[in-house]
Amino acid sequence: MATTRITENFTLEELCHSDTAAARGLKNIPDEDQVDNLKRLAINLLQPVRDRYGKAMHINSGFRSPEVNKAVNGSPTSDHMHGKAADVRTDNPRELFDLVRKSGLSFDQLILYPSFVHMSFRYNANRNQVLYAKGVHP
Numbered sequence: 586m587a588t589t590r591i592t593e594n595f596t597l598e599e600l601c602h603s604d605t606a607a608a609r610g611l612k613n614i615p616d617e618d619q620v621d622n623l624k625r626l627a628i629n630l631l632q633p634v635r636d637r638y639g640k641a642m643h644i645n646s647g648f649r650s651p652e653v654n655k656a657v658n659g660s661p662t663s664d665h666m667h668g669k670a671a672d673v674r675t676d677n678p679r680e681l682f683d684l685v686r687k688s689g690l691s692f693d694q695l696i697l698y699p700s701f702v703h704m705s706f707r708y709n710a711n712r713n714q715v716l717y718a719k720g721v722h723p
């Protein structure tokens with residue numbers, strides 16, 4: 586399968602991969618607008634974060650079709666369904682979270698989970714919200 590590189594470290598394919606979708610045979614293909622959003626997310630947030638972080642960032646989940654979002658118990662209004670969010674796993678999620686929080690980069694929501702960081706980018710409508718998932722202390 587062809588690989589579409591968006592930025593130095595991120596491809597369209599990894600932003601559309603879902604273990605759950607693969608395991609259950611669910612379709613997870615973004616339309617043109619959703620691809621545009623994924624590109625904005627990678628160019629304006631993921632890659633600048635990666636450049637500052639300097640270490641591996643694994644995308645647990647980027648784009649999710651409505652079926653996939655339901656399968657992973659995502660929020661019914663999830664930005665993942667628009668290609669505007671990614672869940673990023675690293676060796677140290679809190680370290681990554683702190684870096685993004687203090688980076689001065691524009692984002693919509695930054696959420697620390699026990700094993701990953703959710704970060705979203707809403708073109709022209711970023712709120713720079715910093716949040717903690719249930720059970721994660723600030």
Ligand SMILES: [Zn+2]
Nearest residue numbers: 670671672703
């Ligand atoms: Zn997320």
